Amino acid sequence: MHMFSQYHATEKLKKLAQHPIDLTQPGSLTPERIQKFSSAACGFKFLYATERVTEHVMQSLTDLARESNALNQMKQMQDGEVVNFIHNFPSENRPALHTATRDFFENQNPSEKAKEAAHLCLNEINKLKAFMKTIESENRFTDLIMIGIGGSDLGPRAHFIALQHLKKPNVNIHFISNIDPDETALVLRSVNLKKTLVVIVSKTGTTLETLTNEAIVRNRLEQEKLDPAKHIVTISMPGSPLDNPEKYLERFYIWDWIGGRFSTTAMVGGVLLSFALGFDVYWEFLRGANCMDKATLNMDVKQNLPLLGALIGIWNRNFLHYPTLAIIPYSQALTRYPAHIQQLDMESHGKRIDIYGNTVNYETGPVIWGEPGTNAQHSFFQLLHQGTDVVPVEFIGFTESQTGEDFKFEGTTSQEKLLANLFAQNLALALGQKNDNPNKVFPGNRPSHILLAKQLTPFTLGCLLSYFEHKIAFQGFIWNINSFDQEGVQLGKVTANKIIARLANKSSEPYPLGDALLANLEF
Ligand code: G6Q
Numbered sequence: 001m002h003m004f005s006q007y008h009a010t011e012k013l014k015k016l017a018q019h020p021i022d023l024t025q026p027g028s029l030t031p032e033r034i035q036k037f038s039s040a041a042c043g044f045k046f047l048y049a050t051e052r053v054t055e056h057v058m059q060s061l062t063d064l065a066r067e068s069n070a071l072n073q074m075k076q077m078q079d080g081e082v083v084n085f086i087h088n089f090p091s092e093n094r095p096a097l098h099t100a101t102r103d104f105f106e107n108q109n110p111s112e113k114a115k116e117a118a119h120l121c122l123n124e125i126n127k128l129k130a131f132m133k134t135i136e137s138e139n140r141f142t143d144l145i146m147i148g149i150g151g152s153d154l155g156p157r158a159h160f161i162a163l164q165h166l167k168k169p170n171v172n173i174h175f176i177s178n179i180d181p182d183e184t185a186l187v188l189r190s191v192n193l194k195k196t197l198v199v200i201v202s203k204t205g206t207t208l209e210t211l212t213n214e215a216i217v218r219n220r221l222e223q224e225k226l227d228p229a230k231h232i233v234t235i236s237m238p239g240s241p242l243d244n245p246e247k248y249l250e251r252f253y254i255w256d257w258i259g260g261r262f263s264t265t266a267m268v269g270g271v272l273l274s275f276a277l278g279f280d281v282y283w284e285f286l287r288g289a290n291c292m293d294k295a296t297l298n299m300d301v302k303q304n305l306p307l308l309g310a311l312i313g314i315w316n317r318n319f320l321h322y323p324t325l326a327i328i329p330y331s332q333a334l335t336r337y338p339a340h341i342q343q344l345d346m347e348s349h350g351k352r353i354d355i356y357g358n359t360v361n362y363e364t365g366p367v368i369w370g371e372p373g374t375n376a377q378h379s380f381f382q383l384l385h386q387g388t389d390v391v392p393v394e395f396i397g398f399t400e401s402q403t404g405e406d407f408k409f410e411g412t413t414s415q416e417k418l419l420a421n422l423f424a425q426n427l428a429l430a431l432g433q434k435n436d437n438p439n440k441v442f443p444g445n446r447p448s449h450i451l452l453a454k455q456l457t458p459f460t461l462g463c464l465l466s467y468f469e470h471k472i473a474f475q476g477f478i479w480n481i482n483s484f485d486q487e488g489v490q491l492g493k494v495t496a497n498k499i500i501a502r503l504a505n506k507s508s509e510p511y512p513l514g515d516a517l518l519a520n521l522e523f
Pocket of ligand 1: 149150151152201202203204205206207210259260261262347486
């Protein structure tokens with residue numbers, strides 16, 4: 001049963017994709033079209049006239065959303081129903097209730113499961129507030145080291161960097177994620193451990209990299225005659241190996257219904273953001289995410305930005321068959337954002353079976369990549385304009401700078417120049433250029449759209465995070481795949497453990513292939 005291939009809308013879209021609109025034709029991309037193909041929610045505008053869509057395509061995409069019950073599935077997710085499952089096979093089999101980590105504002109979800117989850121999350125928030133108050137009044141810590149990897153690193157780090165302009169003047173933040181000893185060594189060189197709070201983030205409390213780095217830092221604390229139990233806090237599931245009151249100063253909780261890559265708004269991001277930027281900043285960030293969570297339930301597809309983004313993504317992936325998607329923020333603050341979205345999307349949608357365990361006969365998640373503009377223009381945009389592969393682009397931009405510091409040079413400010421470049425790329429990719437010199441020909445018809453807001457604030461950053469989380473969830477619902485597990489990372493972990501056991505002389509089990517590779521360590 002391949003539901004996605006069997007929807008009526010899928011058939012229709014396949015036909016429409018045989019002759020997509022030619023944006024390079026005069027009269028195709030007009031000011032009216034730019035006005036028409038735009039939408040807005042939570043302070044964001046979504047401009048998609050430069051996608052290869054028409055009213056017909058949008059109607060069929062809307063039909064696809066309806067046929068696949070996408071909105072209802074989103075509601076079920078936010079209500080706390082089990083959405084992380086594979087039918088008739090062992091699976092994680094649980095809700096994906098990250099929206100409960102920020103459901104503290106207007107229109108709280110009335111479902112019992114969602115309310116209960118939000119209540120648990122609010123307890124942690126209150127615990128965090130009390131903890132911050134104590135350590136601030138004692139003025140104990142100037143530095144914070146975050147130790148975590150994957151979902152326990154990428155989101156918190158990208159969001160901290162995005163709001164770094166709000167960092168308290170006297171605090172310094174450090175990250176250790178890799179098991180590479182050089183990363184750990186360099187961080188340890190740069191801090192005074194006496195004044196350092198160490199935050200171990202591991203949902204499971206069993207991750208090799210994180211436990212190894214914890215051991216190194218713990219050892220260093222002990223060497224310096226400091227008590228680890230007065231310096232280390234943890235964020236993990238209740239009952240995990242990190243949930244030990246004797247070993248840690250404080251323990252914050254997340255639960256199995258918050259996926260690692262969806263945990264930024266939970267304590268995983270909360271402790272870091274509150275320490276570095278202040279609790280109020282974290283709260284505003286939650287408010288923003290909550291705003292987009294609610295907008296995601298809007299039945300009017302054209303006003304529902306995550307659904308709109310999901311549908312356009314599906315048009316580009318399944319009907320125009322583009323294999324990758326570039327996320328290009330015109331904002332230096334979002335420098336690690338593409339990396340976070342890369343995990344969010346690729347770990348969710350690097351899947352080849354549907355929720356019934358059948359191998360799918362259609363494309364699922366594209367390869368996600370990106371860097372901030374304008375830097376990217378001086379790097380890989382050559383391929384975007386003239387390469388043999390077409391790469392759809394999701395641009396992100398803001399009308400005002402974050403710091404308010406700007407400089408008028410030759411008639412325009414830097415922020416204006418930044419935006420002018422964003423708009424220029426958006427148009428140039430779509431329109432292309434004719435020329436007698438083949439080397440100067442730009443084929444055009446390279447689709448992109450823009451997410452535009454006034455300023456990158458804690459609120460808009462929250463909206464943006466929720467936009468991407470739900471865009472991805474909608475795509476999974478429409479493709480009928482489970483967006484919330486990550487079985488594909490297991491094989492590598494198990495294999496690494498076998499090799500580590502050989503290195504530690506712990507394994508008597510022969511492993512000739514591993515040994516053959518290990519033999520190369522001799523120089
Ligand atoms: C995210 C993934 C993965 C996870 C890391 C760290 O959705 O599950 O990236 O976050 O493997 O796991 P722990 O938080 O359990 O250490």
